[in-house]
Amino acid sequence: MNKRLQCRFGIRGPLLAWLTSCLTSRSQYTVLNGQRSSLSHVTSGVPQGSVLGPTLFFLYTSDLVEFVQSATVYMYADDTTVYCIGESIDEVSATLNQSLKELYAWCSINRLTPHPKRSECMLIHRGSFTGPLPPIFLGGYFLNWVKYSRLLGVDIDNKLSWTSHVSDLKKNFANKVSLIEKCRFLPKHVLLNLYFKVIIPSVTYGIAVWGGGGGHEPPRRFRCT
Numbered sequence: 001m002n003k004r005l006q007c008r009f010g011i012r013g014p015l016l017a018w019l020t021s022c023l024t025s026r027s028q029y030t031v032l033n034g035q036r037s038s039l040s041h042v043t044s045g046v047p048q049g050s051v052l053g054p055t056l057f058f059l060y061t062s063d064l065v066e067f068v069q070s071a072t073v074y075m076y077a078d079d080t081t082v083y084c085i086g087e088s089i090d091e092v093s094a095t096l097n098q099s100l101k102e103l104y105a106w107c108s109i110n111r112l113t114p115h116p117k118r119s120e121c122m123l124i125h126r127g128s129f130t131g132p133l134p135p136i137f138l139g140g141y142f143l144n145w146v147k148y149s150r151l152l153g154v155d156i157d158n159k160l161s162w163t164s165h166v167s168d169l170k171k172n173f174a175n176k177v178s179l180i181e182k183c184r185f186l187p188k189h190v191l192l193n194l195y196f197k198v199i200i201p202s203v204t205y206g207i208a209v210w211g212g213g214g215g216h217e218p219p220r221r222f223r224c225t
Contacts, residue, residue: 001044001060009059022052044111060110067106071099076152089123093134096121104139116141122149124158154206162210172202 002020005011011019026042046056054077064080065073071084082099086092107114116138123133123145136143148157148164155165176199180191 001046001056004060008062019052019056022047023056061112064103064106068099068102070095070102073099073103079152081151089125089129090134092123093136096136097134100136100138100143107139114138116143120144120146120149122146122156122158124160126159152206154209165210169203173199176202 001023002016005019006016023046026047027039028042029039030037046053046060057078061075065075068082071082074081074083080103082096082103084092084095084099086095104114106112119138121136121143123129133145136145146158148155150156155162155168157164180194180199183191183194186194
């Protein structure tokens with residue numbers, strides 16, 4: 001991490017020394033049923049829950065996008081999406097497998113562990129497909145093909161119809177409106193705060209993505225994520 005901060009981002013002098021002190025000579029232990037484990041030295045990673053943690057993690061993973069050459073990589077915090085497009089299912093599947101090999105290689109070099117059980121793949125295309133989908137691997141593990149997935153709070157399906165997202169949104173909105181009705185005894189300014197800070201954001205979140213998507217046909221070409 002220190003070499004990356006110094007060579008890639010030009011961090012030197014007292015700031016680099018301070019960050020080095022923050023990241024080195026750390027140890028941790030686990031408490032289970034009141035019993036404390038022995039201390040274990042931490043040789044990599046950043047302190048979870050710290051103010052610097054997200055920034056240092058971003059700096060540490062900043063070259064992942066450049067490392068994966070076979071597909072486009074989108075990152076937000078620790079959520080990573082690999083996206084590729086092609087003329088056939090076999091083509092996009094082969095491209096996706098190659099890009100996941102590159103991603104896994106980067107993780108191995110940088111001592112980060114991907115979680116295949118928390119990863120999944122989706123084929124976005126128009127029309128139907130009846131044959132078995134090609135296997136997709138991440139470090140020797142099979143990834144499950146899914147027809148819809150939740151990405152950063154937005155439900156995306158393989159037809160880009162937004163049906164699943166709108167359905168969940170209506171349920172969420174109804175539950176929150178019901179909460180407001182049960183809290184009618186509260187002062188008006190409190191209810192207004194709840195409305196504008198709790199209910200409205202549940203509808204407007206991601207609306208630029210899904211709000212204008214109704215009725216649009218998915219692209220003819222095949223996409224894998």
